[in-house]
Amino acid sequence: MNTPQAAQGVQFLVDAKKEHMPKEAVTLDTEGGRRYFQSGKLVFQRQWPYQYALANQKDGSSKVAGRFAVAPLPGPNGPGVANLGGHNLAISAFAKNKATSLDFIRYLTGEQSQRANLLATSQAPTVAALYDDPEMVKKFPYLPVLKQAIANARPRPVAVKYGDVTAAIQGEMYDAVTGKKPVDQALTDLQAKLQPLTAQ
Template sequence: MRRIPPIGAPRNTGPLVTGPLVTGTVVCAALALSLSACGGDDGGGSKGGAGTASLTGRGPITFVTGKDRSGYLQKQLDGWNADHPQEKVRVIELPDEPNDQRQQMIQNATTRSDAYTVLNLDVVWTAEFAANRWLTPLPKDKIDLAKMLPATVTTGQYRGNLYAVPSTSDAGMLYYRKDLLAKAGISAPPKTYAEMWADCDKVKKLPQGKGVDCFFTEVNKTESVTISAVEAIGSAGGSIVGPDGKPTLNTPQAKQGLEFLVNAKKDGRMPKEAVTLDTEGGRRYFQSGKLLFQRQWPYQYALADKDDGSSKVAGEFAVAQLPGPNGPGVANLGGHNLAISAFAKNKATALDFIRYLTGEQSQRANLLATSQAPTLASLYDDPEMTKRFPYLPVLKQAITNARPRPVAVKYGDVTAAIQGDVYDAVTGKKTVDQALTDLQGKLGPLTAQ
């Protein structure tokens, strides 16, 4: 594998203690959302901030990430370790559920432990982690951001500074059984909800359609229901939090979006198990042949298309843009970014490792092995890649038009509030109107600046 040219002085340094105590930082960030007001400038070069000048130290590091279901991550690490025997990377795998990953990373940061070096962050965690001084600012001139999709680069920035480098992107797509649609005489995937329901009714009349559920998007009480809410409300023309940072759930568009999720469950369009299925559970459900339409991430494509007997739908599905009320819907902008813990040792090695994982060679290999969405724009137009993965043009459009989840320093509290009220609406514990009213009230103080 290609060796990354080293950055920084080849010497070892101890763990860096950066910024004020977490509690003080959170309060300050919530009141002012300004790092300068919290005792340091955005660059982190003064008053205890971990600036880019602190990217020193070489030696072993750790890579902290959610569980790798592809089995390919270790091969990438083996390639790095073979070329860097004195700077080996050891992977620390966290649980599947994003909420659990975030909590463990926060626990490590609040204890100022140097056990975690490179963090594989969900794109919505950047503001929270940066505002709390848990991340080391990164030098923009050492990373070729111009080759990356602009939407992905934005997710790694906070207050104009770079804190994380996009490694994989993500946007929801509509997986559909092209074989069943063809048998029902349907030549194209649906662009609207009405078309999707009509297609379901036609397929269910077929012998092959018996026992096949219509549609699934995650509505279990996890981060996934926040994503489903962002997409449903965004597809209706609304938002959860507006450009000014204030909640916008008291609108007809927000009501229409939430009603889509509620009615899909209530009317039996979704599986009975929908409120308990997580991302992996949904993947297995689709691969078992029990779903006609599914909102899912790109990673599923390679797994569902395996011809080793693990998928009953291999070769029988395709992907399209998510449908909406009146036309194509809006996907959530997902993905993961790589950041360096403010308290880590060997940060020069960490930066080189980030450059290695986000370089074209690694992203190309990762796409081929896992079907995870790359962040380099050129791979979406590469003839070899589009031949292997016909969905890439669909995915590129989805990422370009995608909506982010609410950007908030108190993101953990924000998403917990969304999860609670949306789940209560979907399960019938609250009416749509009551859920939106309650959520509007909760998000006001949590997003106040």
């Protein structure tokens, strides 16, 4: 982590926090960010697909309904890169009804179920054809953007102690963004924390 590229990325966050970010945004989690965005307190929000339907509610719960669009994550010189993850289904080796479990997974991942889930929740479908379906694109104009983001996404780094790795990154980035540590020190400390966690 202690590289010029990482330092440039973290410095970008530090500068963005100083110049553009509301104080509260530093500690917002996914749901907190969604609520702030929907109430009109954030101009930008990293959007998880489920947020699209909620932010477009016409019941008065969203001040931004019909007034926002989705774009790729920004990068230093154009679109950035998203990371993969999320829609995982598995069958335990100890399950008593493995065949029934497999049938249920096939049902959940089938086009009919994926279409129904998309319509009900705006969550990203796992069936590629739905990203190009004219009816779905009309209702969810973000689908072509999301399809491109998924096509260019990279897998998250593999780590046995994923929770500990996440906590280390969050802690050091928080310290850098809030000015508790200089960027270089935060990255040096992060590297020291990650070394034993990623050695397995």
